[in-house]
Amino acid sequence: MRIATWNVNSITARLPRLLAWLESTGTDVLCIQETKCSAEQFPRDELRELGYESAVNATGRWNGVALLSKVGLEDVVSGLPGGPDFEGVQEPRAVSATCGPVRIWSVYVPNGREVDHEHYAYKLRWFEALKGAVAQDVAGGRPFAVLGDFNVAPTDEDVWDPAVFEGATHVTPAERAALATLREAGLSDVMPRPLKYDRPYTFWDYRALAFPKNKGMRIDLVYGNEPFAKAVKDSYVDREERKGKGASDHAPVVVDLEI
DNA sequence: ATGCCCGCCAGAGGCGGA
Numbered sequence: 001m002r003i004a005t006w007n008v009n010s011i012t013a014r015l016p017r018l019l020a021w022l023e024s025t026g027t028d029v030l031c032i033q034e035t036k037c038s039a040e041q042f043p044r045d046e047l048r049e050l051g052y053e054s055a056v057n058a059t060g061r062w063n064g065v066a067l068l069s070k071v072g073l074e075d076v077v078s079g080l081p082g083g084p085d086f087e088g089v090q091e092p093r094a095v096s097a098t099c100g101p102v103r104i105w106s107v108y109v110p111n112g113r114e115v116d117h118e119h120y121a122y123k124l125r126w127f128e129a130l131k132g133a134v135a136q137d138v139a140g141g142r143p144f145a146v147l148g149d150f151n152v153a154p155t156d157e158d159v160w161d162p163a164v165f166e167g168a169t170h171v172t173p174a175e176r177a178a179l180a181t182l183r184e185a186g187l188s189d190v191m192p193r194p195l196k197y198d199r200p201y202t203f204w205d206y207r208a209l210a211f212p213k214n215k216g217m218r219i220d221l222v223y224g225n226e227p228f229a230k231a232v233k234d235s236y237v238d239r240e241e242r243k244g245k246g247a248s249d250h251a252p253v254v255v256d257l258e259i
Numbered sequence: 260a261t262g263c264c265c266g267c268c269a270g271a272g273g274c275g276g277a
Contacts, residue, residue: 009265009266010265010266010267012266012267013265013266013267034276036266036267060267061266061267061268061275062267062274062275111275111276111277112277113275113276113277151277165277168277169277170277203277204261205276206263206264206265206276207263207264207265208263208264209261209262210263210264211261211262212260212261212263213262214261217277240261242261243260243261244261247261248265249264249276249277
C-alpha cells in the first residue's frame with residue numbers, strides 16, 4: 001500500500017501534474033495541502049476517473065486540505081477538533097479519514113510568519129490541539145499517521161544552512177518542542193530517503209535557484225504510531241516532481257507499507 | 260541542465276508563502 005503527502009500549492013494549477021503523478025506512482029492514498037480552492041472547485045470528477053474518492057476541507061484562495069483514496073474513505077472528519085481560530089475563523093487545515101486498514105490525517109500546520117507575529121502563537125496553539133485530537137488514535141492498535149506540511153524543520157540537519165534561519169520561524173525551540181511532544185505521545189518521524197544528495201528535503205523556494213542549488217528544507221513530515229511505523233517498508237522524497245515548468249515548491253513524500 | 264517565484268483574485272498589484 002502506497003501512501004503519500006504533497007503540498008501542491010494550488011490543486012487547480014497542479015492538476016495535470018497531479019493526475020500524471022498519481023498514475024505513474026500508483027499511489028493508493030494521497031494527503032494534499034494548499035489546495036487553494038473552494039470545495040466546489042475541487043476536481044472530484046477528474047480524480048474519480050482515476051479511481052479516487054476525495055475528502056475535502058477547502059474554503060477558497062488560502063490553505064485547504066484533502067485526502068484521496070483508492071482503498072476506501074470512511075469516517076471522514078473535516079477540520080481539527082478543538083483547534084484554534086485565526087482572526088475569528090477556523091481555517092481549513094486538517095481532514096482525516098479511515099482508508100482501508102489505516103487511519104490518516106492530512107494537515108497543513110500554520111506557517112507562523114514571524115516569531116513575534118500572532119500567527120506564530122496560533123501555530124503553537126494549533127499543534128497543542130493536534131496533540132489532543134490524535135491522542136486516542138495514536139495509542140490504539142490500528143496503524144495511524146499524521147501526514148502533511150508541518151512547517152517545522154525537526155533539526156538543524158533539515159535545513160540547508162541553519163545560520164540563515166537564526167531568529168526565523170520553522171526552527172525555533174518551541175516549534176521543535178511541539179514536534180517532540182507528538183513523538184513523546186507515541187508518533188515517530190518516518191524518515192524518507194533522498195533520491196539525490198544527502199538530505200531528504202521536501203521544500204525548495206521558487207526564488208534564487210534554490211532547487212538547483214539544493215537549498216531546501218524538510219518540513220513535510222510523516223508521523224506514524226507504532227503499528228504504522230512497523231509496517232513501513234520504504235519511504236522517499238520524489239524530488240523528480242519538483243523539476244521543470246509547473247512544479248509545486250514542495251515535493252511529494254512517499255511511504256510504502258506492507259499491510 | 261532542475262535555472263533566477265508562483266498563484267490567488269482581479270482585471271493592478273498586494274498578499275502569502277518560508
